[in-house]
Amino acid sequence: xxxxxxxxxxVTEHLAETMFFTTVVDRQGDLxxxxxxxxxxxxxxxxxxxxxxxxxxxTAAALAxxxxxxxxxGGPAARAAALVGELANILCGSLAGKxxxxxxxxxxxxxxADSTGAPDETADARRVFTLEEGPLEIGVIWRGQ
Amino acid sequence: MxxxxxxxxxxxxxxxxxIARVLAAAGFGEARRYFARDGNEAFALLSGHTVDxxxxxxxxxxLDGEGxxxxxxxxxxxxxxxxxxxxxxxxxxRAERLLEMGAxxxxxxxxxxxxLKAAMERVLEARDD
Numbered sequence: 497x498x499x500x501x502x503x504x505x506x507v508t509e510h511l512a513e514t515m516f517f518t519t520v521v522d523r524q525g526d527l528x529x530x531x532x533x534x535x536x537x538x539x540x541x542x543x544x545x546x547x548x549x550x551x552x553x554x555t556a557a558a559l560a561x562x563x564x565x566x567x568x569x570g571g572p573a574a575r576a577a578a579l580v581g582e583l584a585n586i587l588c589g590s591l592a593g594k595x596x597x598x599x600x601x602x603x604x605x606x607x608x609a610d611s612t613g614a615p616d617e618t619a620d621a622r623r624v625f626t627l628e629e630g631p632l633e634i635g636v637i638w639r640g641q
Numbered sequence: 642m643x644x645x646x647x648x649x650x651x652x653x654x655x656x657x658x659x660i661a662r663v664l665a666a667a668g669f670g671e672a673r674r675y676f677a678r679d680g681n682e683a684f685a686l687l688s689g690h691t692v693d694x695x696x697x698x699x700x701x702x703x704l705d706g707e708g709x710x711x712x713x714x715x716x717x718x719x720x721x722x723x724x725x726x727x728x729x730x731x732x733x734x735r736a737e738r739l740l741e742m743g744a745x746x747x748x749x750x751x752x753x754x755x756x757l758k759a760a761m762e763r764v765l766e767a768r769d770d
Contacts, residue, residue, distance in 0.1 A: 510751055511751040513753075514751045514752060514753040514754075514756075515659070515750070515751045515752070515753075560655075563655065563659055564655070564658050564659065564662065565662045575655075578653070578654065578655050579655060581653075582653055582655045582656060585653075585700075585729055586729045586750045586751050588729065589728065589729025589730045589731055589749075589750065590729060590731050590749070590750065590751060592730070592731075592732070593730065593731030593732045593749065594731070596732070597732055597733060598732070598733070598734060599732055599734075600732065600734055600735070601730060601732065603700055603729060603730060605700075605702075
């Protein structure tokens with residue numbers, strides 16, 4: 497496992513437990529071709545790259561309910577989509593800080609799409625986690641300046 | 642420890658709701674809550690309302706968290722308002738810079754609700770000393 501993959505595992509597990517009140521039950525998952533959302537956040541500074549998060553609609557809706565402390569009763573799609581962007585944003589900042597604690601970064605605004613699309617084959621790290629609520633795919637491009 | 646009113650500054654409605662949820666769970670559910678989406682809105686709101694605490698994001702459009710801190714520092718009436726910064730930028734250098742700019746506390750996302758509560762209490766205790 498690379499340093500980036502190890503950092504991604506740690507950051508994802510910490511994020512899941514602290515703000516989404518869930519746990520990673522498996523580090524080997526599969527989106528299974530389900531319709532879902534994708535959020536991408538770019539960063540620049542000491543290092544530059546992108547964090548891309550994809551998950552099925554059902555996972556996003558369940559995580560949004562956890563995050564907001566509201567029941568998962570088919571909340572608005574916009575809420576679930578915004579959740580994916582928020583998760584990607586937090587992951588991006590947290591991962592950058594973990595990989596380069598002395599670095600300085602500018603983190604972009606999440607771009608959310610109603611599609612999981614194909615995984616980015618150029619990613620330096622790509623993991624598909626299984627949360628209690630469903631699968632979550634994260635791809636990271638991490639480049640030195 | 643008294644918290645009658647709080648201003649939550651974040652361009653993400655999701656984070657606004659999350660922080661409000663944490664406040665309620667921390668026993669501050671009775672506090673009057675104001676919301677702003679960027680530093681400009683926050684500054685305008687503070688011009689007309691008094692709050693005990695500001696909880697602010699950093700990365701926001703128009704006027705970001707650092708710009709907001711600078712504007713507060715330049716305003717004789719508002720420079721004493723305690724600000725707790727919340728950000729997804731977890732680098733120590735960022736935290737140091739924000740504290741030098743006048744923030745009274747800093748917490749990096751992701752955080753456990755208990756950590757945010759503790760950070761708020763530290764800021765409020767320092768204010769009361």
